[in-house]
Structure formats: structure tokens, C-alpha cells
Amino acid sequence: MSPAITLSALNKSFGSKRAVIDLDLQVPRGALYGIIGPNGAGKSTSLRMILSILFPDSGRIGVLGEDSALKAKDRIGYLPEERGVYRKMRIADFLLHMAVLKSVPRATARARVREWLERVGLPEVANKRAEELSKGMQQKIQFIAAVIHQPELLILDEPFSGLDPVNMRLLRDLIVAEHQRGTTILFSTHVMQQAEQLCQHIVMIHDGRKVLDDTLATIQSRHAPRSLRFLPLDPQADVAAALQPLPGITNISQVDGNWQIGLDPAANPAALVQSVAAALAPARLELLRPNLEDIFIGIVHGSHSAAEQTAA
Amino acid sequence: MNKIVQIAQREFLATVLTKGFLIGILAVPVLTFAMILILPLLINQKTPKISGEIAILDRSGVLFERVAPQLTADAFAQRRRASEERLHAIMPAAVRELAQSPAAESAVQQGLQQALGEAPELQLVLIDTAADIEAEKRALLDGPRLVLVVVHANAVQQDPALPASAELGSYDLFVRAKLDDRLLDQLRDALKLALVDARLAARQIDAAQIRSLTRTPFVAPLVIDADGERRSNEAFNRVLPILFMALILATVMTAGQQLMTSTIEEKSSRVVEVLLAAVSPTELMAGKILGQLGVASLLIGLYGGLGLLALISFSLVGLVDPWMLLYLPIFFLIAFVVLASLMAAIGAAVNELREAQALLTPVILVVTLPMMLWLPISRDPNSMLATVLSLTPPVNPFVMILRLSSNTPPPLWQVWLSIAIGIGSMFAAIWFAGKVFRIGLLMHGKPPNLMTLARWVRQA
Numbered sequence: 001m002s003p004a005i006t007l008s009a010l011n012k013s014f015g016s017k018r019a020v021i022d023l024d025l026q027v028p029r030g031a032l033y034g035i036i037g038p039n040g041a042g043k044s045t046s047l048r049m050i051l052s053i054l055f056p057d058s059g060r061i062g063v064l065g066e067d068s069a070l071k072a073k074d075r076i077g078y079l080p081e082e083r084g085v086y087r088k089m090r091i092a093d094f095l096l097h098m099a100v101l102k103s104v105p106r107a108t109a110r111a112r113v114r115e116w117l118e119r120v121g122l123p124e125v126a127n128k129r130a131e132e133l134s135k136g137m138q139q140k141i142q143f144i145a146a147v148i149h150q151p152e153l154l155i156l157d158e159p160f161s162g163l164d165p166v167n168m169r170l171l172r173d174l175i176v177a178e179h180q181r182g183t184t185i186l187f188s189t190h191v192m193q194q195a196e197q198l199c200q201h202i203v204m205i206h207d208g209r210k211v212l213d214d215t216l217a218t219i220q221s222r223h224a225p226r227s228l229r230f231l232p233l234d235p236q237a238d239v240a241a242a243l244q245p246l247p248g249i250t251n252i253s254q255v256d257g258n259w260q261i262g263l264d265p266a267a268n269p270a271a272l273v274q275s276v277a278a279a280l281a282p283a284r285l286e287l288l289r290p291n292l293e294d295i296f297i298g299i300v301h302g303s304h305s306a307a308e309q310t311a312a
Numbered sequence: 313m314n315k316i317v318q319i320a321q322r323e324f325l326a327t328v329l330t331k332g333f334l335i336g337i338l339a340v341p342v343l344t345f346a347m348i349l350i351l352p353l354l355i356n357q358k359t360p361k362i363s364g365e366i367a368i369l370d371r372s373g374v375l376f377e378r379v380a381p382q383l384t385a386d387a388f389a390q391r392r393r394a395s396e397e398r399l400h401a402i403m404p405a406a407v408r409e410l411a412q413s414p415a416a417e418s419a420v421q422q423g424l425q426q427a428l429g430e431a432p433e434l435q436l437v438l439i440d441t442a443a444d445i446e447a448e449k450r451a452l453l454d455g456p457r458l459v460l461v462v463v464h465a466n467a468v469q470q471d472p473a474l475p476a477s478a479e480l481g482s483y484d485l486f487v488r489a490k491l492d493d494r495l496l497d498q499l500r501d502a503l504k505l506a507l508v509d510a511r512l513a514a515r516q517i518d519a520a521q522i523r524s525l526t527r528t529p530f531v532a533p534l535v536i537d538a539d540g541e542r543r544s545n546e547a548f549n550r551v552l553p554i555l556f557m558a559l560i561l562a563t564v565m566t567a568g569q570q571l572m573t574s575t576i577e578e579k580s581s582r583v584v585e586v587l588l589a590a591v592s593p594t595e596l597m598a599g600k601i602l603g604q605l606g607v608a609s610l611l612i613g614l615y616g617g618l619g620l621l622a623l624i625s626f627s628l629v630g631l632v633d634p635w636m637l638l639y640l641p642i643f644f645l646i647a648f649v650v651l652a653s654l655m656a657a658i659g660a661a662v663n664e665l666r667e668a669q670a671l672l673t674p675v676i677l678v679v680t681l682p683m684m685l686w687l688p689i690s691r692d693p694n695s696m697l698a699t700v701l702s703l704t705p706p707v708n709p710f711v712m713i714l715r716l717s718s719n720t721p722p723p724l725w726q727v728w729l730s731i732a733i734g735i736g737s738m739f740a741a742i743w744f745a746g747k748v749f750r751i752g753l754l755m756h757g758k759p760p761n762l763m764t765l766a767r768w769v770r771q772a
Contacts, residue, residue: 053588053754070592078589084582089326100318101590145586 002065004029004153004184005050010059012045019045021208023059027186027201029152032179034199035188036296042208043188044081047157050186051078064152074103077151081158081188083142085130091117091141092126095148102149109148116144120170136167143171147178154178156187160194172198192293204296211299216292223290223298228261228276231284242280248272258284315591319599324606327570336566337611341618362432362495364458367448369439371465375483375503376438378510379461382502383434391501432495434458452488459499460486468510482507539630548628553690553717556640557682557710559616564648565679567608568655571600572668575659584753593750597742601652608648616640632717639716639727643709646734650706651679653738653745657765660745660752667759674762682710693718702730705737744769 005027012020020042027033035043048054050061052069064072086094092113099109117123120140125133133141139162147154159175160168175198179185189195195202195216202219204212212219232239239259240252248267253260263272269287277285290298327333366383370376381387435456439448451457464481465471471478483503487496512519534541578584587596623629658671682689682701689698693715702711702722712730715722751768752760760768 048585048754051589052592053585073590076589078586080582080585080589082582082585084578084584084586086326086578086583087581088330097318097322098586098590101315101587103314142586 001029002062003027004031004064005186006060006062007046007050008060010046010049010061011057012042012049012054013057018208020049020056020205023205023208023210025203025210025213027184029184030179030182031184031201032199033184033186033201033203034195035186035203035205036190036192036195036292037188037205038190038300041205043190043205044157046205047078047155047186047188051076051155072153074149075152077146077149077154077183079142079146079154079156079159081161083139085138085141087131088129090127090129091122091133094130095141095144098145099148102151104149112148113144116148120144120174135162136164139163139167139171143174147174147183150181151183153184153186156185158189159187160189160191192291192296196292202292204299206300212295219292219295220289223295226263226265226290226294227288228263228273229284229286229288230259230261230276230280230282231257232259233281233283237280239280243276246272246275246279248275260288316595316599316602319587319591319596320602320606323571323574323600323603326574327567327604327607328610333570337614340615362458362492363434363456364432365435365437365456366459366461366499367437367439367451367457368461368463369441369443369445369448370463371441372463372467372469372510374468374510374514375463375506376436378506379502380436382506383436383499385433387502388432388498391498432498449486452486458488458491458495461499461503462486467507468514480511548631549719550690552631553693553714554686555619556636556713556717557686559612559619560640560644560647560713561679561683561710563608563611563615564644564651566611567604567648568651570607571604571652572655572659572672573665575600575656576662576665576668579660579662579753580664588753593753594746597653597656597746597749600656601649604652605645605648608644608652612644633721636717640713642731643713643734646731646738647706647709649738650709650734650741651675653741654706657745657748657752660749661755661765661768662752662759663756670759670761671765678706679710682707682714685711686714689714690718693720694722698722699726702726703733705733706741708734708737 003026005025007023007025010020010023011018023042023046025046035046037043045054049056050063050069052061052073061068063069064075066072069076089097095113095116096106096109099112100106104112113126114123117126120143122137122140125137125141130138130141143159146156154175156175159171163171172194175185175187187198199216201215202212203210214222230239230243243249243259243261244252248264249272250262250264252262261276263269273285273287276282368376368379439460445462448460452460462484464483466474466481467483468480470476470480485496485499509519512522578587584596591599620629623632654675658668658675661671662668685697685701688695689701689711692698698711698715699722702708702715703726704711708730712722712727716727747769748765
């Protein structure tokens with residue numbers, strides 16, 4: 001079976017600004033992919049090109065076995081970053097309108113509107129106008145509009161922005177449920193924890209270019225641990241004096257009651273764990289792997305440093 | 313296609329099922345009827361009675377006795393009745409019949425009564441010819457004096473010192489600062505009549521006989537056509553073209569503005585991105601134009617139907633060329649599609665209604681051009697100006713409707729050429745709007761000018 005999404009050498013510019021540069025991407029069917037990157041990196045532009053809302057200057061797009069999303073619109077669900085509803089339209093009418101536009105038969109669409117409103121705990125809003133709803137409620141309605149036609153591919157652009165923790169958890173559960181139904185999900189976010197919690201696979205875009213494309217586990221294993229978290233068995237022990245002289249340790253600082261020990265990138269983490277434990281008996285000794293945010297910041301800073309060096 | 317119909321249906325219902333639209337749609341006929349009912353009442357309201365003194369210094373010595381009978385209340389009423397008869401003669405036959413119904417006749421009587429009641433109460437004062445004229449003029453500044461008439465000595469008979477061919481004198485009028493214009497008109501009429509009578513009498517000519525010999529009624533022409541002969545309705549013929557054009561212009565502009573507003577709303581509320589994930593920009597635009605075409609058709613059906621009913625009830629329907637029933641929908645469709653496409657493009661290009669003004673002004677100016685040129689076009693419907701404009705988009709549907717409903721319709725080839733040009737302009741407008749629509753819908757920030765729109769068209 002063909003991948004859900006295939007992008008080859010995709011480019012898009014707005015005037016002199018190059019928004020997306022030579023983007024290659026393949027998203028297999030049934031996968032849950034996260035596109036991460038800072039604001040203005042080119043995430044939304046890439047998603048809009050996948051959806052054929054914008055058209056690339058060059059490159060090829062394949063979506064659900066078609067050469068354009070225009071031919072597969074009814075099998076794709078989309079939740080844009082900027083939420084929009086018809087303010088004066090009744091909620092049930094709006095959802096019915098969106099379902100019919102996705103080629104769902106009217107009778108089926110009516111039944112699905114009822115089911116979904118009950119599922120998100122909003123059965124009473126069916127006859128209310130969108131302007132009468134809170135922002136959180138409107139976002140739930142938007143999500144229903146994106147999935148009411150049971151899409152094979154669901155594209156979510158910053159789905160959690162502006163949600164409170166309760167609604168964030170509800171939306172996360174709904175996304176997981178759609179994924180379990182077999183839907184391929186591609187979502188963008190600039191909040192790294194959300195990507196870490198949800199995604200199997202991460203794509204990072206920075207300044208219009210793809211800088212990372214791998215499974216979360218591979219990314220984390222590829223980035224060597226940079227620090228140890230240490231708590232001595234003897235609370236009175238002078239940790240800094242005991243550990244600072246050890247080779248391969250760059251710095252020692254206290255963070256939230258624990259000691260954080262920085263490791264030399266050239267040092268062997270396994271050997272250092274042993275020598276730390278031998279130098280001072282630990283109550284807790286943990287090798288800290290970098291989280292996505294650290295990796296992300298490392299990449300962004302790395303590219304900035306490289307750019308500065310090139311400029312110099 | 314189902315998606316286009318779905319968008320059209322939403323667009324139509326979202327426009328029509330609003331309080332504002334329903335009030336607006338009823339407001340036009342209600343206001344029209346209200347004007348018909350209330351205006352005559354307002355016009356018939358008694359104006360403040362004019363009373364005062366008219367001083368006449370009669371150097372001819374014969375005019376005063378002839379002017380006095382012309383300025384009585386009866387004489388005023390008689391002159392007004394004569395004016396009404398002239399008006400009556402140029403009325404369309406059906407309206408005349410209506411005016412002769414018992415109810416209307418009593419209203420006419422009432423009007424006359426009011427006219428009699430309104431007649432000014434004037435005291436005529438003859439001033440001695442030796443009086444100080446400057447002192448008499450000063451009397452206009454204060455007191456009851458309204459007018460001072462100084463009749464020249466040679467107003468009736470020529471001065472023997474002058475040659476017989478020299479022009480006769482007349483009179484000078486001095487009036488107070490604030491004087492009702494109608495009194496001045498009446499006074500001039502009365503003085504003219506008196507002067508002419510006096511001159512005729514001085515030459516032993518019977519004034520009554522001359523008047524009777526020179527009086528001719530207003531003759532309304534009878535039109536001879538294949539169906540026989542019928543009375544011509546000149547007044548109606550004059551307003552029919554503008555009515556047809558106004559019908560198209562009003563309905564097309566109403567629906568066009570609704571289309572622009574709804575596009576701006578979809579763009580500013582960001583709902584457009586959700587829609588574009590479900591349909592292509594072309595489908596979205598087509599659906600919206602189709603929906604508003606429904607709105608415009610509803611309006612033209614409603615107002616056109618009301619107009620037709622009025623024509624039937626006044627037995628004037630025969631004056632409308634049956635071909636108009638074919639041409640009207642064709643030119644309406646051309647005008648609507650061209651204007652609606654431009655409105656959709658403007659709606660897609662801007663972020664809010666306020667920003668649309670700059671792009672909307674040239675469109676409004678161009679479209680209202682036929683309205684401004686109505687008089688020269690309808691006076692000479694086959695002039696160079698009318699012919700060129702009726703073949704120039706986007707005003708050609710409006711001007712051609714003006715020409716078609718005139719007394720001298722254009723040759724058939726011009727009508728069909730205008731239709732062909734109109735169809736071409738429809739496609740051009742859709743092509744242009746489609747390009748702007750595709751780029752503009754997702755553009756936010758600084759509103760574009762005409763140059764930016766041209767760049768978008770090249771980019772898309």
C-alpha cells in the first residue's frame with residue numbers, strides 16, 4: 001500500500017521569503033507523526049501544501065495514493081491552527097454542512113453530529129449559535145468537523161493551542177482514539193512535550209528545512225546523555241569536592257534538591273556512572289537522556305552558531 | 313457539483329433568513345406605498361396663508377382696473393384649476409381613469425377646496441403717480457406691504473414721441489426680502505393677462521375672442537400599430553427604461569454586496585481554511601456566486617412581479633415589449649455574474665469591510681455610470697455614446713436594457729453582439745476573480761491595492 005503522504009523536494013516561497021526548502025517526507029499509513037519546529041518554521045505552510053490549500057513552487061506531493069489532495073479531500077480531515085466557525089450558524093447545521101461538503105450522506109451526517117456532540121459532552125449545544133459558545137467548546141466543535149467524515153488521514157495544526165488541561169487531555173484521548181481506528185495522523189506543534197507524549201515519529205522543521213525525521217526512540221538514543229542526576233547517601237557529603245576532580249565531568253550544580261553533573265561529550269557515560277558511584281555512595285544515580293526540547297534547542301542553537309560562523 | 317450546491321444553499325439561506333434581509337426586502341414596497349399615500353397628504357397640507365398689501369403705481373392709467381379682478385381669490389382658484397387640467401391631459405389613460413373614480417374625484421375636490429382656502433388675501437392699493445417712489449419702496453421694509461408694482465407710462469400705448477415700431481414698456485417689480493415664490497408667479501401671470509388685455513382693448517381688439525381663437529388643448533397622440541390604435545403614454549414611456557435598469561442594478565448590487573460581505577466574514581473568521589480543506593477555491597466561489605444568484609433572482613422576481621402586477625392593474629402591460637421578458641433575464645444574468653465575481657474577488661482580497669472601500673469605489677463608479685448618463689442615453693438611444701456603452705463591459709447590460717426599453721430600440725445585431733460581449737466578460741470576470749480568490753483568501757495583513765491584485769493574478 002502506498003504511503004499516506006509522500007513529499008519530494010517541495011519548495012514554497014512568499015515573495016523573497018523561502019518558507020519551505022527541499023522538503024522530503026514519507027508518512028506511512030496508520031502512523032502518528034508530529035511535525036515540530038518554532039513559530040514561522042514552515043510547518044503550517046507544509047501542511048497547507050499537503051492539503052492543496054496552497055500550491056508548491058516546485059516538488060511533488062502524493063496523498064493517499066493520489067497526486068493531489070484535491071482528489072482525496074473527502075478522505076482527509078483538517079483542523080487548522082486558526083480556528084474558524086460561522087458565528088451566526090447553529091452548531092448542528094455547521095457540522096452537517098461540513099459533513100455534506102465531505103460527501104457524507106445527509107441522514108448519516110445527522111446521526112454522526114448527534115453521536116459526536118454526546119461524545120464530547122456537548123449534546124445541549126446543537127441548536128446554539130457558535131457565537132454563544134466558549135472558545136474551548138468551539139475548538140471541540142472544530143475537531144468534530146475535522147473527523148465527522150471518518151477520514152483516513154487527519155492533519156492537525158497546533159491542535160492543543162489555547163486549551164485548558166482538562167480539554168487538552170480530552171482532545172489527546174480523541175486523537176489517540178482516531179489513531180486506534182486506523183487513521184493516519186500528522187500534527188504540528190511547537191510544544192515539545194505534546195509531541196513526546198503522542199507521537200511515534202518526529203519530523204523537525206527549522207527555517208523551512210527538515211532537520212530531523214525519525215522515531216522518537218531513535219532520536220533519543222542517537223543523542224548521547226549529557227548529564228547525571230545524583231543524590232548522595234550521606235546528606236552531609238561534600239559532593240562538589242568529591243566529584244569535581246573526576247575526569248570527564250564538566251560542571252556540578254544543584255537543581256531541585258538533586259545534584260546535576262555535566263558530562264564531557266567525549267567521555268564514556270557507563271564508565272563515569274561507575275566512577276561517580278565509587279567516589280561517593282549514591283542514594284540516587286540516574287543517567288539523563290536529552291528530551292525533545294533539549295534536542296530541538298540544540299539543533300536551533302547549532303544552526304544559529306553555524307550561520308554565525310559562516311557569516312564570520 | 314453536490315458540494316457547489318451545498319455551498320450555494322448555505323449562502324442563500326444565510327443571506328435570506330436574516331432579520332435585516334427580510335426587513336430590507338419588505339422595506340422597498342412598504343416605503344413606496346407609504347410615499348404614494350403620505351406624499352399627497354403632505355403636499356396638500358395648507359401652507360401659511362399669505363396676506364398683505366400690493367401697491368400699484370399705474371403710470372399708464374388703465375392697468376390697475378384690469379389687474380384688480382385677476383388678484384381675487386376666485387381668479388387664483390381658476391388659474392390653479394387650469395394648471396390641473398393641463399396635468400390631467402398628459403397623464404397616462406389608466407391613471408386618468410383612476411383619478412376619475414368617485415374616491416379620487418372627491419380627493420380632487422378636496423384639493424381644490426384647499427387651493428381656494430389657500431388663496432392669498434390681498435389688499436390692492438393704488439398709489440398716486442406724483443408720490444415719492446423712494447418713500448413707497450421704503451414701505452416694503454416694514455408694515456403690510458408685500459409688493460410695489462410700478463407700471464410704465466408706455467406699457468399700454470406707445471409714447472407719441474417715439475417711433476411706432478419702438479417696443480412697448482411694461483412694469484417694475486419691487487418686493488420685500490422674504491416673499492413666497494408662488495405669489496410672485498401668480499402676480500406675474502395676473503399682470504401679463506391684464507397688460508395684454510389692456511393693449512388689445514386700446515386697439516379695439518376683442519381680447520376674449522383672441523383668447524378663444526388662440527386656445528388649443530394639449531393633444532395626446534394616438535399610436536397606430538399592428539393591434540390597431542391606442543393612446544400613447546409619454547410619461548410612462550419615459551420612465552420605463554430607467555425602471556428596468558434600476559431593477560437590474562438594485563438587485564445585482566444588493567446580492568453582490570451580500571456576496572462580498574459573506575466572503576469577508578468567512579475570511580476574517582478563518583472558517584475559509586476549513587472550507588478549503590473540503591472544496592477547491594473554484595468550487596467555493598462558484599457555490600457562493602450561485603447562492604447569491606438565488607438571492608438576486610428572488611429580489612428581481614419579487615420586485616419585477618410587483619411591477620408587472622401594477623402594470624396589469626393599470627392596463628399598461630401592453631406597453632412592455634414581450635421580447636423584454638427574454639432579454640431581461642439574459643442581461644440580468646450577465647450583469648450579476650460580472651459584478652458578483654468582482655465582489656467575490658474584493659471580499660477575498662481584504663481582511664475587513666472597512667478595507668474594501670478603496671477597491672469597491674471604482675466598481676461602484678463604473679456601475680452607476682449608466683444611471684448618471686440615463687438622460688442623454690434615453691433621449692437618443694441610438695447615439696454613438698449609447699451604442700458604445702451598450703457594447704462596453706461591465707456597463708453593457710445596463711445600457712442595453714435602457715436602449716431596449718426605449719421608444720427606438722437598437723438593431724438586433726447590436727443586441728446579440730452585446731450579449732456575446734457580455735458572455736465573454738462573464739468568463740473574464742470569473743477567471744480574474746478565481747485567481748484573486750485563490751491567493752487572497754489565505755492572505756492576511758496589509759490590504760492589497762489594484763497593483764497587488766494584478767500581481768496575484770499573474771502568480772496564481
